[in-house]
Amino acid sequence: MEHNVEQKLHQLDNLFNEQENMQSDDLRDHIVSRIYTSSQDLTNKSVAYSNKKVSWLDENLDKILTSKAFGFPIMLLMLGVVIYLTIAGANYPGVVIAEAFATVEDWLTALFQWLQAPDWLYGILIEGFYRGTSWVVSVMLPPMAIFFPMFALLENFGYLPRVAFNLDRFFKKSGAHGKQSLTMAMGFGCNAAAVMSSRIVESPRERMLAILTNNFVPCNGRWPLLILLAGLFMAAGFSGGMNTFISAAVVVGIVLFGVIMTLFVSWALSKTLLRGVPSHYTLELPPYRKPKIWNTIVRATLDKSWFVLKRAVIVAAPASVITWILANIFIADLSILEHVAGFFDPFAQAIGLDGFILMAFILGFPANEIVLPILLMGYLSTGSMIEVDNLNDLKQIFLDHGWTWLTALNMMLFSLLHYPCGTTMLNIWKETKSPKWTFAAFALPTAIAITVTFTIAQIVRGLGLV
Amino acid sequence: MIEGKPIYQYQVGDQLQITSIKLKNVMRRRLLDLGFVPGVTIEVVQKSPLGDPVAFKVFHTTIALRKEESSLIYAKKMNREVI
Amino acid sequence: MSHTIALAGNPNTGKSTLFNLLTGLKQHTGNWPGKTVVRAEGELKTDNHIYQVIDLPGTYSLYSNSADEEVARDFIIFEKPDITLVVVDATSLDRNLNLALQVFEMTSNAILCINLIDEARRKGIHIDKEELSRQLGIPVILISAREKIGIIQLLKTIDQMIDGKIQTHPFQVQYADEVEQKIHELQPKIQAIFGDSLPSRWLSLRLLDGDKQLLEALKAYIRDPNFVHSQQQLVKGDCCHGA
Known part of the structure; x- marks a missing residue:
């Protein structure tokens, strides 16, 4: 038996080697072109083209969407419109959901009183678990339920490959793969999923670039923070439609900053740790397809709602409970939470934040969604999150803790640039199987986040702008 | 002698017939598989806003190539009437 | 089944x-x-x-x-x-x-x-x-x-x-006479190794084309015809399909 195998292997090797004089580019060309000509023959015999007029749009859409004059402005406009509609549309359902949660909380409170439940149980379950969850849901759900259907429509329509086409030159200059922009687009939804999607980039070097820079695209969990702070601080002094417009402009600016950072970091890595030239690649621009609008909207909304709810329960809820406990165990006069915040404060001040914000980012490592709720919990001396029935009082809480526009700006930038969330880190580990690169994926963005916020804080303060 | 010139040098709308492919190894195979086969007719359909990459229509599919590859595919311009 | x-x-x-x-x-x-x-x-x-x-x-x-x-x-x-x-x-x-x-x-x-x-x-x-x-x-x-x-x-x-x-x-697909003839010569030799378990015409063509990567896969197959089966245990992942 063993002998038989060896003999067969030998025979096969011989057969292969004997063919060497045949093996050439010419033969390969011949094989491929024969297959193609056969395909064409077969098609010619069985396919008829009636001279139906191809619609003008089918023919010319790319001439507009990827043109020299309009390619970039249209991309920017699309991004702006999607974000504007998200901000404008999320406001109302956000309020409704928040009120609903507040009503239910009143009932639950009544129930706990009737049961004569102990205070600590009420604290953990209602002030911790319930409020934490309802915060995440009412802040996250509305913008996501608007953003993702719109994004899915653009995706199903076939616009994303055109974005990759338009931006390719920049990625090439950065030593990156043209398909990196597609993985970035995924990142708008979820960086963890985007890290998995980076498999479409085949060369390992360029795939690593795509993985290491993906968190510079704000995800699901960070959009609401960006939107909220932009609205409260950057667009302050404007009201109504103008407020929305300015907020949208600020968020677009933040996104663009993230894109520039992606290109810059890719470029820097290509010149240093991940030296190399871009590998070969081809990009297909599939025909535009009219998306099944209603289907897409329903599916994207349901998928995202489910995703947010699941995350709220699995990640945000336990974190809220832990935060509540930390906020309610006192050492001397201060809660553990306040001790920790105090410890971080000097450093945090140097980068334009404060101890509570930095602590919120650290405790928010499992999921970016909970950064804002934890921050508020920390700020409120009662040790529990505020009820979520009035989003507008938020600003007062921030102002009471010494916030300026610089604090808001730096928190937005820190959120944009800092280390990826726990799930993303886990996926990076799974994809790279390398402790070194997983660590780099953590350290690199963190160093950048600190450098950028520190520089801005020093400049703004130095010029006396706050 | 090489017939024609690299396909990225043609203008949008030009119908071309591929004469030769100067790429080697895997990239050559990939382009062949995509239909960039000598003798095949392709059309220059669109240049990206910054001029590179350029998209070509091959067998009813639009494929974008960077200059690195498209400068190694040679083609001659076809007479419009022929098609 | x-x-x-x-x-x-x-x-x-x-x-x-x-x-x-x-x-x-x-x-x-x-x-x-x-x-x-x-x-x-x-x-x-x-x-x-x-x-x-x-x-x-x-x-x-x-x-x-x-x-x-x-x-x-x-x-x-x-x-x-x-x-x-x-x-x-x-x-x-x-x-x-x-x-x-x-x-x-x-x-x-x-x-x-x-x-x-x-x-x-x-x-x-x-x-x-x-x-x-x-x-x-x-x-x-x-x-x-x-x-x-x-x-x-x-x-x-x-x-x-x-x-x-x-x-x-x-x-x-029919190839040029010269290629077809080669395939014809190779096919019986391929069959001597693999019997009818693998498509001999296709294999002949791939050998002519010098597909080294396939050669390695074939060797693994000779050593263990179930090598793909034994490899293809599902590894659980957590990404969504078709996203």
């Missing part, structure tokens, strides 16, 4: 849409062993049979130029699915048939599934499926996975094929 169906096709042909439609929620996704390529499989129940449906990566060819192509090729050659469903785009049939013809060199248990037929009609493309089926020697089904057109016909054909009610004689 359940049978296996492999879905092969170019990217952007709506292959995943069809896969989702056939398998519904009964899917799992993971990785192909040793590869960073997503493997999705699911279950399809028809009136008569239960099928294991495997969605192969979307590729333009099966010449192992990339991990995707290797995975698809190895599955068809070594795992020998009971049916290979080649999903093609009705609006660019000439390009898509390229892959189909390669599949026909590897297996005769194939069905051609022409997807996006609604879109083709809208563009004034008419496909004579009887003629095409006659030419190709295999069943041809016109479908639209998006609009759920032609699916019943597809399921019926799949069942009939499994029940042995359909004979196929897939179209074989």
Whole structure:
């Protein structure tokens, strides 16, 4: 038996080697072109083209969407419109959901009183678990339920490959793969999923670039923070439609900053740790397809709602409970939470934040969604999150803790640039199987986040702008 | 002698017939598989806003190539009437 | 007993849409062993049979130029699915048939599934499926996975094929005389090694083409004909399919 195998292997090797004089580019060309000509023959015999007029749009859409004059402005406009509609549309359902949660909380409170439940149980379950969850849901759900259907429509329509086409030159200059922009687009939804999607980039070097820079695209969990702070601080002094417009402009600016950072970091890595030239690649621009609008909207909304709810329960809820406990165990006069915040404060001040914000980012490592709720919990001396029935009082809480526009700006930038969330880190580990690169994926963005916020804080303060 | 010139040098709308492919190894195979086969007719359909990459229509599919590859595919311009 | 169906096709042909439609929620996704390529499989129940449906990566060819192509090729050659469903785009049939013809060199248990037929009609493309089926020697089904057109016909054909009610004689590409002669010389030698367990004409052609990567896979196959089986334990992953 063993002998038989060896003999067969030998025979096969011989057969292969004997063919060497045949093996050439010419033969390969011949094989491929024969297959193609056969395909064409077969098609010619069985396919008829009636001279139906191809619609003008089918023919010319790319001439507009990827043109020299309009390619970039249209991309920017699309991004702006999607974000504007998200901000404008999320406001109302956000309020409704928040009120609903507040009503239910009143009932639950009544129930706990009737049961004569102990205070600590009420604290953990209602002030911790319930409020934490309802915060995440009412802040996250509305913008996501608007953003993702719109994004899915653009995706199903076939616009994303055109974005990759338009931006390719920049990625090439950065030593990156043209398909990196597609993985970035995924990142708008979820960086963890985007890290998995980076498999479409085949060369390992360029795939690593795509993985290491993906968190510079704000995800699901960070959009609401960006939107909220932009609205409260950057667009302050404007009201109504103008407020929305300015907020949208600020968020677009933040996104663009993230894109520039992606290109810059890719470029820097290509010149240093991940030296190399871009590998070969081809990009297909599939025909535009009219998306099944209603289907897409329903599916994207349901998928995202489910995703947010699941995350709220699995990640945000336990974190809220832990935060509540930390906020309610006192050492001397201060809660553990306040001790920790105090410890971080000097450093945090140097980068334009404060101890509570930095602590919120650290405790928010499992999921970016909970950064804002934890921050508020920390700020409120009662040790529990505020009820979520009035989003507008938020600003007062921030102002009471010494916030300026610089604090808001730096928190937005820190959120944009800092280390990826726990799930993303886990996926990076799974994809790279390398402790070194997983660590780099953590350290690199963190160093950048600190450098950028520190520089801005020093400049703004130095010029006396706050 | 090489017939024609690299396909990225043609203008949008030009119908071309591929004469030769100067790429080697895997990239050559990939382009062949995509239909960039000598003798095949392709059309220059669109240049990206910054001029590179350029998209070509091959067998009813639009494929974008960077200059690195498209400068190694040679083609001659076809007479419009022929098609 | 359940049978296996492999879905092969170019990217952007709506292959995943069809896969989702056939398998519904009964899917799992993971990785192909040793590869960073997503493997999705699911279950399809028809009136008569239960099928294991495997969605192969979307590729333009099966010449192992990339991990995707290797995975698809190895599955068809070594795992020998009971049916290979080649999903093609009705609006660019000439390009898509390229892959189909390669599949026909590897297996005769194939069905051609022409997807996006609604879109083709809208563009004034008419496909004579009887003629095409006659030419190709295999069943041809016109479908639209998006609009759920032609699916019943597809399921019926799949069942009939499994029940042995359909004979196929897939179209074989003819190469230049010199190449054909070489294939002719090589075929018996290949058969001496592999018997009828692997398609000898296709293997001859691949040897002529100097496919080193395939050579390695073949050696592994000689050492252990089940090497692919033993490799292909599902590795659990947590990404969503077709996103």
